[in-house]
Amino acid sequence: MACLDENLLFELSVGQLDGAALAKAEEHLDTCPRCRRVVAAALRASGAAAPAPPALVQRGTAIGRYLVVERVGVGAMGQVFAAYDPELDRKVALKLLRFSSRPFAEEEQRRARLAREAQTLARLSHPNVVTVFDVGTWEQQAFIALEFVPGGSARVWATREPRAWREIVRLWIQVGRGLAAAHAAGVVHRDLKPDNVLVRADGRAQVTDFGLAAETTLRDEAAAPTALALTETGALLGTPVYMAPDQLEGAPATEASDQxxxxxxxxxxxxxxxPFAGQTLAELARAVREQAPRAPASSPVPPAVRRLLQGGLHPDPRERHPSVTTLVDALERAIEKPRRFGLPVLIGAALLTLGVVLVARPNEAVRRHPTCVLAEERHRAAWDEARRGVVREGFDRTGLSYAAQAFGVVDGAVSARASAWRAERAEACEALVDAATPDPLFRARVACLDERLAELDAATSVLSLGGADAVNRATSVVERMAPLDACVAARAGPADAEPCEACVAIRADVQRGKTLLQLGKFAEAERVTKGALGREAPPNAAAARAALLVEHARTLEPLGRLDEAEREMFDAALAAHRIGSRVLAAEAFAELAYYVGYLHARPDDGERWALQADALLGPDDAPILDRVAMVRGVIETRRGNLRLAEEHFRRVEESVRKRLGEAHPSRARVLSNLASAILHQGRFDDALPLLKESYDLFVAALGADHPDAFQALNAYGVALGNAGRFTEAVPVFEAALAGYKRTLGANHPRIGRAASNLAEALYRLKRYPDARARYIESAAALERALGPDAPDRARALTGVGQVYVAEGACAEGLAETQRALVICAKAACEPEDAAALAFLHAKAWVCAGHAKAEAIPHARRAVELYRSLGAGTEAQIAEIEAWLR
Structure with a gap:
């Protein structure tokens, strides 16, 4: 007699069988030692006793608003019912998740995760994902209401009739599309298998049961069944035969484990x-780690498909495909009918094979050209174990609590980029060496990819130097590296038709300067890019040289050489435009708009450069379009058009969310800017949720002790201050300032800004000595970081002055405002800061015993500046006008 199936075994182990079904199962157990061992193992794995059976659910039972029609399935996670939704008059599938024997806190955490992910999926509309309608609790059990999908699982579909290999791959490509859509929404499946894929009568596949599986661990070997034939039953333990080794060994489920x-x-x-076999969990994990995937000696499935699957089965998650989308795109290309070649091409291909070598790998023998193998090895050296180890050690030496987390983020991103580079470079290289006449398109693609490799090598070389700055800004460095997509669509241009070694070297210098700039090493970045500009370059390196000019101009702005930066960025924009580098020209014009419109306070001129950048861009240039929109937002902030600034920031937030996902750190930064624009309009309640989300995203991505998390905390304090809640704001600012001091160098400008914010809150609470000390600390920190003539330092000196005036030390207050006015005469202070300084100077002048008539022009100037800022400044204007009267 055949063994009991997994659902019957599970129901028997938790006491759910009765009547004839129980009698039949017991009769089988009397004659089958194997099934007895399975049930015993299941009971041991779950503790001394099985979980209590769920409440009895009969036809007509109301679960939430849904009325049960019949039970249609049962498994390790719970029961599935067909149910009726009377409100919307539709049939639904209702999953009632069973009790867990785990600790209460752990089970509550799981339920909270399920609720969050179900709510996310409820907002996701994709043809290959089963729609989630609702989530709730009933009788202390979680339930999920889903679209009712008629038909069976992918496993049933595969056994109904013989299926051609292409038909099978096409079905699973649909599955991959649904899985990728969920990943883009921030949801990991955790238990993907054929039973969790439903196939409609029309052949459409839909993925279901997202997030229902518990995390699996192999840490307690003794608790794992030792004789369970996982290849035959398996579901009693989740479904380990489908799990990645990292997931089996206790790591959290990820997009890579879903792949x-x-x-x-x-x-x-x-x-x-x-692909892997094992009689126990431990055996299975060892097989996945140490053995090659097993496949029949002969199969109609082409090697290209097998290789793609082997890539996704790599034991190291960093070596799998960059994403499920990348994998299914490649599968789609692999199932296309091969082209028919004429005799000359076949002869050429046959001749070329004489120069081809065999490269042996553990899992396959692949025919590769030596030059292509060499290129791949070069890339491995850019992020091999040696380089990875140096960067990790540099991060660890800082002693920062979040150094390991930061390295993990960088390692994952760089490894994914490396894997994608190898795939694209191999394809382009083989196309070149296999063609009788090399295609210029592939020649340009190879050149572009080689430049990306040089950039990656340059960035990781700088990060290898270590230090707190490397840890703090490493994720930003990786985020902002040029994408590989542009190489995939590369077109050979007249200037760059042939690859050139000089281009590769220049691109490396560009990335080296960019990385140093992002790490706050401004002088070193300027030195590197200036030195590179001093070297001669051939004519076909014009585009690379224009990129270098842009990067050198960028290094000048934080060094306070704003006029030079403006002139050089203009030259760079013209150079890029002249040679047809459209995106680079737009990037330069966007930076020019920022320098002119915001930093130099010439918003009309800045807007013209921003429009010029917009005109050069198309819908596929999303990252640069986002940068232009951000610049236009800050220009409108400078003008005082806060509503318009908010619109620009909202557009960027939507774009980043769609492009990078809900949880990406870039979105956290945009949310902070958006919240700032809303705060300045006095809409505290609207801004607060955005600030909290920004903070939570930074903590999740980078850790609670990361400077970017402290920046979000600082922004939250500003929100409290703008709402007049200064008592609450003080400890927030103190925490942010203390965090900055622990994680940033003493010369970092964020320390000065946080100290200034704390000082302002203390001043509003009339804690004048404390406020004055913090303002002085702020001015000193900003002078160290940005120089004596930085506009931010003028703001701190204004604060010192206002404390002196409040204390009656009018001469000292007047001296501080005069020092601030000198700075604002040289640099462009923000209108709001300039307005506050002008009015304070007027008050200090009169307080110090001078004639009020002499101070009136300063007060009127303050009114003009506040009026230029628009809504939200009425109280300040009223105070000045009352003083003038």
Whole structure:
């Protein structure tokens, strides 16, 4: 007699069988030692006793607003019912998740995660994802209401009739599209397998049961069943046969582990067996780590498909495909019918194979050209174990609590980029060496990819130097590296038709300068880029040289050489425009708009440069379009058009969310700018949720002790201050300032700004000595970081002056305002700061015993500046006008 199936075994182990079904199961157990061992192992794994059975659910039972029609399935996670939704008059599938034997806090955490992910999926509309309608609790159990999908699982679909390999791959490509859509929404599946894919009668695949699986661990070997034939039953333990080794060993489920499960499932569907075998969890984990995926000696499935699946089954998650989208795109290309070649091409290809070598790998023998193999090895050296180890050690030496987390983020991003580079470079290289006449398109692609490799090598070389700045800004460095997408779509231009070694070297210098700039090493970045500009370059390196000119101009602005930066950025924009480098020209014009419109306080001129950048860009240039919109937002802030600034920031937030996902740190930065624009309009309640979300995103991505998390905390304090809640704001500012001091160098400008914010809150609470000390600390920190003539330093000196005036030390207050006025005469102070300074100077002048008539022009200037800022400044204007009367 055949063994009991996994659902019957599970129901038996938790006491849910009764009547004839129980009698039949017990009769089988009397004659089957294997099934007895399975049930015993399941009971041992779950503790001394099985979980209590769920409440009895009969036809007509109301679960939430849904009325149960019938039970249609049961498994390790709970029961599934067909149900009726009377409010919307539709049939739904209702999943009632069973009690867990885990600790209460752990189970509550799981339920909270399920609720969050179900709510996210409820907002996700994709043809290959089962729609989630609702989530709730009933009788202390969680339930999820989903779209009712008629038909069976992908496993049932595969056994109904013989399926051609292309038909199977096409079905799983649909699965991959649904999985990728969920990943883009920030949801990981955790338990992808054929049973969690439903196939409609029309052949459409839909993924279901997102997030229902618990995290699996292999840490307690003794608790794992030792004789369970995982390749035959398996679901009693989740479904370990589909799990990635990292997931089996206790790491959290990720997009990469979902990709592994996808590849196991498709491998099983194509070859009739899973790629790895093991009788226990430990055996299975060892097989995945140490053995090659097993496949029949002969199969109609082409090697290209097998290689793609092997890539997704790599034991190291960093070596899998960059994303499920990348994998399914490649599968789609692999199932296309091969082109028919004429005899001359076939002869050429045959001749070329004489120069081809065999490269042996643990899992396959692949025919590769030596030059292509060499290129791949060069890339491995850019982020091999040696380089990775140097960067990790440099991060660890800082002693920062979040150094390991920061390295993990960087390592994951760089490894994914490396994997994508190898795939693209191999394809382009083989196309070149296999063609009788090399295609200029692929020649340009190879040149572009080689430049990206040089950039990666330059960035990781700088990060290898270590230090707190490297840890703090490493994620930003990786985020802002040029994407590989542009190389995939590369077109050979007249100036760069042939690859040139000089271009590769120049691009490396550009990235080296960019990385140093992002790490706050401004003088060193300027030195590197200036030195590179001093070297001669051939004519076909014009585009690379224009990029270098842009980067050198960028280094001048934080050094206070704003006039030079403006002139050089203008020259760079013209140079890029002249040679047809459209995106680079737009990037330069956007920076020029920022320098002129915001920093130099000439918003009309800045707007013209921003429009010029916009005119050069198309819908595929999202990152630069976002930068232009951000610049236009800050220009409108400078003008006082806060509503318009808010619109620009909202546009950027939507774009970043769609492009990079809800949880990306870049979105956290945009949310902070958006909240600032809303705060300045006096809408505290609207800004607060954005600030909290920004902070939570930074903490999740970078850790609670990261400077970017402290920046979000500082922004929250500003919100409290703007709402007049200064008592609450003080401890927030103190925490942000203390965090900055722990994690940033003493010369960092963020320390000065945080000290200034704290001083302002203390001043409003009339704690004048404390406020004055913090303002003085702020001025000193900003002078160290930005120089004596920085506008931010003028703001701190204004603060010192206002404390002196409040204390009656009028001469000292007047002296501080005069020092601030000298700075604002040289540099462009923000209108709001300039207005506050002008009015304070007027009051200090009179307080110090001078004639009021002499101070009136300063007060009137303050009114003009406040009026230019628009709404939200009425109280300040009223105070000045009362003083004038």
């Amino acid at each position: 592994f499960a996808f590849c196991v499932s498709l491998w099983e569907a194509l070859y009739g067996e899973r």
